[in-house]
Every structure is written in structure tokens, then in C-alpha cells.
Amino acid sequence: MNPMTILFLVAGFACIYVASQQWWQSLKVFKPIQPQKAWIQKGQFLFLWMVLTATGFGFLALGLVWGTEANAFFSFFFPFLSLLAGLWVFTARYLWKHHHVASQFEPMMMTNFILFLFPTVILFWMGLETIEPALQYPLPKGIPFENPIVTFYAAFILSGAFLAYTLSERSFIKLGKKKGYVEDVFVIAFPAGILGARLWYVWGQWELEFATQPLWKIFAIWEGGLAIMGGALGGALVGIVYVLTKRKDIDILQGVDIGVPTILVAQAIGRWGNFFNQEVYGAIANVDQWMWLPTFIREQMTINGSFRVPLFLIESLLNLSGYFVIRYGVGEGLKAWKRPGDQALMYLVWYGLTRGIMEPLRNPLYNMGNTGNWSFIWGWVFFGVGLLAIFLNHLVMPRLKK
DSSP: OOHHHHHHHHHHHHHHHHHHHHHHHHHTOSSOSOHHHHHHHHHHHHHHHHHHHHHHHHHHHHHHHTTSSSOHHHHHHHHHHHHHHHHHHHHHHHHHHTTOSOGGGHHHHHHHHHHHHHHHHHHHHHHHHHHGGGOOSSOOSEESSSSOSEEHHHHHHHHHHHHHHHHHHHHHHHTTOOTTTTHHHHHHHHHHHHHHHHHHHHHHTIIIIITTSOGGGGGOGGGOOOOHHHHHHHHHHHHHHHHHHHOTTSOHHHHHHHHTTHHHHHHHHHHHHHHHHTOSOOOBOOGGGGTTSOHHHHHHTEETTEEBOOHHHHHHHHHHHHHHIIIIIITTTTTTTOOTTHHHHHHHHHHHHHHHHHGGGSOGGGOOSSSSOHHHHHHHHHHHHHHHHHHHHHHTHHHHHO
């Protein structure tokens, strides 16, 4: 490895490490005797944290592209600037949300949060473009790049699951619960979701893949083969049973309304694992019509010499949109009409509709079942069951309570 590359990588990680210390120092400034002095002190820590973190990632990007055709200055500048803008968006929201600035400055923090969102996305996009010449396609599937021990697919699945848990926990904290209130539920539900995803896949692909294989192949997850539908069902059902039997202090309807929609966030992130694996893509398309995509996505989706429709990206965005629609549109926008359980049932409706629409667009290589309609049929089953359950929840349940 080039000595300059090593130097930049070491400098990058060193900056990020020092930045983390500044962040922890800022958290210690909560309720001091002199509030004005505390705001200044907290601002100093956060400012150093932002600058050092952005500088660290700038050096990492520079180390990545050193010795390639990429422009060294822009390879540092755009990742640095995009991350700095992104961290300011995060910091502005953090200060506004937790009232860690004087009350007269809180509206300014919220305004900054809104105004910097779009520039952050643009700068991040430009940062990706500057380091793109250093990338080789197809992109590696994990770390290390040759014969990966940790695959990106697994990393995205885990990241999505932990983010879903974090969102659920934050909702419970807002209701006055302590941190870690549902940690044991997650510990039980997550592995059940993985097992459910595998068993669902095996069920759908039994005649095509497993009928003539040894029984232990059913559990050979490392060879690939997980179905998100089964994962959602397995995790949700085991979590519900656990709450009903072991955690009777949790309101089950409130719990599923909080936890089940976050599965869409986990699925949105998990789809990026398909991107690195070059799977779950659509038909051949004219790349000129997709020039608005970052170069690395267009290049990675060029398979066997032809550009393929990036269904992973479309579905990722649909899942993420579904979470916001259910969480804020239904959960907060329909307060006068919603009933307990509606948000969890809307997950079935949204994801079932998504699967029903997306499955026919997939490359047939990734369709499950003997006829390739397994997920398509079950998607519409989810959709129908969800709508029926919402109907019964509103018309039948109120009468039973009378």
C-alpha cells in the first residue's frame, strides 16, 4: 500500500477518534450553574466535534483515491464539506430538540436544520462523485474485499435492525419509559426474524433448491437465501408472544403500533445489501434515462454489459416512505380516526402493496417459487389481510367492547 495512503488513513482515524472525545465532553454539559457559560462551552465541544469528524472523513476519502485519477483536492474537499453540513443538520436538530440553547435561539436551530438538508444531500452526492474514479466494479461484497469475512449484506441487515430498535426505543422513551425498556423484546425478536426469513425462503424454494439436499442445508444461511416477508412475520409473531407471556407491563397494541412500522426502515436499509451483491434488479434499461443517479450506482447496476433497473433503490425509497406515512400520516395525522393496532396493520397493507407491485418488475432469476409468483401472491395476501383487519378493527372491535 502506498505510504501516503497509509498516512492519510491513519490521520483520518485519528481525527475521528479525537472528535469522539469532544462529543462525549459535550454530553457532560447539561445543567451547570451558569447556563450562558455552559452554552458557549457546549458549542465549542460540538464545533470541534464537527470539524474534526469532517476532516477525518476527508482524509479517509483522500487515502482511498490517492494514486488514482481522482482529483486529490476535491476528493478531500467535498467529503469534508458534505459531512460538515450533515453534522450541522444533526447538531442543529439535537440542540433544538433537547433545549440545549437559549430559548431565543431555538427557532434559528430549527430553521438551520431545514435549510441545510438539501445542500447536504447535494454535497454528499458530489463527494461520492469525486472518489468514484478510485472504485472498481463490481464493488466488493464485504470486508476484506477478497473472500470477505463480514459481508456488506449482513452489515446492512444488522444496521437496519438496530436502527429499527432505536426508533422504537425512542418512541417508548417519549412515553416516559426508561432506556432499554424493550431491549429484551428486540433480543428475542431479531434472531426469530432471521430464522423466519430463512424458513420462509426454504418453504418458497423447497422443490427448486432443497427437496434433494441434506436437511442441514435448511439452516445454511451463510450460503444466501433470506425472504424479508418471513423475517417480518417471524420477528413480529415471536415478539408478540414474548410480550404477552413475559412482558405484561407492555400494552401489546401500543407496542406493535410502535415497533412493527419500523420494520420498513430495516427493510429499506437491508436492500442496500442487495445492491452490493448485484441482485434483485429489474429489466435492461437505457442508462441515459438514469443519468441522475450517482455514477457508482449506475456502474454497479451494469451487469453483463447492460444497465439494469435498480429495483433495490426504488424499493428502499418506498419502504422508507411507508414508515413516514404510517408513523406520521396515520400515527399523528389521523388521531381522531385511528384505533390501536392500525399502524401495525398498515405495515401489512403498505408492504403487501409494495411486493405486489415490485415482484413482476424483477428479473425472473430472483422470483421465488416454481412459477416465480410466490412473493407476488403473498404480497397481495398481506395487502388483503391488512385491509380486512383494519376494517374489523374499526367496525367490529368497538361493538365487542360494548
